[in-house]
Amino acid sequence: QDAAVSAEEQAILAEEARLEAEEAASAAPMNDPTAPNPAPAHPELRPVLDQFGGEAGLTKLMDTFMAGLIADPRTGPFFANSDQVRVKRQLVEQFCVILGGDCTYTGRDMKSSHRDMQIGRGDFNALVEVLQVAMNEHDVPFAAQNKLLAKLAPMHREIVNK
Numbered sequence: 043q044d045a046a047v048s049a050e051e052q053a054i055l056a057e058e059a060r061l062e063a064e065e066a067a068s069a070a071p072m073n074d075p076t077a078p079n080p081a082p083a084h085p086e087l088r089p090v091l092d093q094f095g096g097e098a099g100l101t102k103l104m105d106t107f108m109a110g111l112i113a114d115p116r117t118g119p120f121f122a123n124s125d126q127v128r129v130k131r132q133l134v135e136q137f138c139v140i141l142g143g144d145c146t147y148t149g150r151d152m153k154s155s156h157r158d159m160q161i162g163r164g165d166f167n168a169l170v171e172v173l174q175v176a177m178n179e180h181d182v183p184f185a186a187q188n189k190l191l192a193k194l195a196p197m198h199r200e201i202v203n204k
């Protein structure tokens with residue numbers, strides 16, 4: 043009888059281990075080891091982060107940005123089925139780290155994030171345009187906008203894949 047119980051226990055433990063592994067696999071971001079760092083920190087841009095209103099300012103900006111992305115027929119279809127709350131949070135983290143803030147980027151690299159999307163150069167430019175409109179709406183100074191855009195622009199190499 044002892045042996046039977048222990049077999050049952052073993053089965054439960056094995057099932058628990060399987061579930062844990064499954065959870066770990068789905069939670070682990072699928073990163074491409076060859077992709078560049080999606081959120082390189084630029085400590086010298088810390089004053090620019092202040093011009094964005096810090097992390098709180100970025101959070102407000104991202105609401106406007108995402109609303110704009112959804113509303114724009116050029117970018118809307120890409121984001122329609124995405125977890126917008128999550129993407130907004132990843133963007134806040136990413137921009138905050140890039141602008142030298144005391145934040146951590148927990149998202150995936152840019153290559154992995156956009157791999158299955160067929161994004162063209164025009165789509166990339168459309169997203170930048172929507173971001174510029176959002177930044178204007180939030181009164182981010184033009185020079186500060188361009189400091190951020192200068193860091194985002196080279197990411198087209200990982201994002202544009204069509």
Ligand code: HEM
Nearest residue numbers: 120121124125132133136149150155165166169194197201
């Ligand atoms: C410099 C330009 C861009 C930056 C910095 C950027 C950044 C990001 C980040 C940080 C994420 C979340 C990553 C993660 O899932 O862990 C993401 C996801 C996403 N991006 Fe971009 N992105 C850019 C351009 C674009 C463009 C041009 C499109 C399409 C027009 C696009 C469409 C999406 C979509 C649909 C998702 C959500 C994917 C999902 O639901 O898993 N992105 N992007």
